[in-house]
Amino acid sequence: MRLGFNFTLGETTPLVRRLLAEGRIDYVELLIDNFLTLEPDAIATAFPAPMGFHIMFSRFIEAEEAALADMARRLRQLIDRVRPLYVSDHVARFSHQGRQLYHLAEIDYAADYEQVRRRVDNWQQLLGCQVLLENYPSILDGGRDAPRFFERLCRDTGAGVLFDISNAVCAHRNCGLPLDAWLPVIDASRHFHVAGYNLSILQPHLVLDTHDQPLSDDTLAFIERYRTRFEHPGATLTYERDDAFVDRDIDADLKRLRTLFPLAEARLHA
Ligand SMILES: [Fe+2]
Known part of the structure; x- marks a missing residue:
């Protein structure tokens, strides 16, 4: 299992460089929307490590075709140059009845299936690659339909899941969705996220x-219980931090993850 760290803001550059230099992480996940205006070469050489691309604001389920095509053109240049470990995005709503939402919202997994399936087909076509879709930290009971929705969506579109381990824990605590319900998704996934949560x-x-x-x-107990099911050849696990960048806490969490997934295995499968 290769460990990574999310890079969202320029100000965390020294932190990410230190984590790489100390061997605490093996790759960097870029929130690529924030870097679309940079030259492809500048992105490719920003860190001496492989990269993953995480798309946040494509809004591919609801955006207009012209806007999507425009963003896709730019992303394809970066994908061709950087050759990221994966390209991922979010199945979520960004507006409701024409109003922009402050936080992205969960979809209705039953009612929205056909629309999402068509949009995933289209988005993968525009990007020219497989897209991994991240599971949502569900709040409402509808979240219980998420595992089967993702299984069906991946079967129908060839997309994958970027399985966020702690989002599944949030969904479990908020709406009682059993963690085991995700096992078929975990078995089919190669790329994972994990982070801390709060009340x-x-x-x-x-x-x-x-x-x-x-x-x-x-979250740590969930990983430990299914450690061997997360561990696939070429697998990655991104530790996400967007606030409270306390070096000691970050180092301790990465150490815990490295203990669960020793480096020898990362090298073996690299
Ligand atoms: Fe995530």
């Missing part, structure tokens, strides 16, 4: 995917 300010508390805390005990 909402308002009660009743929801578990929110905040990327600002150390990994929780239940």
Whole structure:
């Protein structure tokens, strides 16, 4: 298992460089939307390591075709130059009845299936590659339909899942979706995310995917229980942090992950 770190903001450049130099991570996941204006060569040489591409704001389910095609043209240049380990995106809603949402929202897995399937087909066509789709940290009961939705979507479109381990833990705690329901998705996935979560300010508390805390005990226990099922040749696990960049906490979490997935295996499968 190769370990990675998400790179979202220029200001974390020294942190990411240090993690690479100290061998704590093996690759970097770029939130590629933030770097679309850079020259492909500048992105390709930004870090002495492989990269993954994570797309945040394509809004490929609801965006207009011309806007998508324009973004895809730019992304294809970067994909051709950088040859990322994977290209990933989000199955989510960014607006409701014409109003822009402050936070991205979960789709209705039953009612929206056909629209999403068509849009995934189209987005992969425009990008010219397989797209991995990330599972959502569900809040509402509809989240219980997510595992079967992703299994069906991958079968129908050839897309994959970027399986976020702690998002599954959030969904489990918020709407009771058993972690085991994801096993077929995990078995078919090669690329993973993990992060800390936090409780909402308002009660009743929801578990929110905040990327600002150390990994929780239940997230680590989930990984430990299914360690061998996450571990595939070429597999990657990105540790996500978007706030509270406390070096000691980040190093400790990466060390825990490295203990679960020793480096020898990463080298063996590289
Ligand atoms: Fe994630």
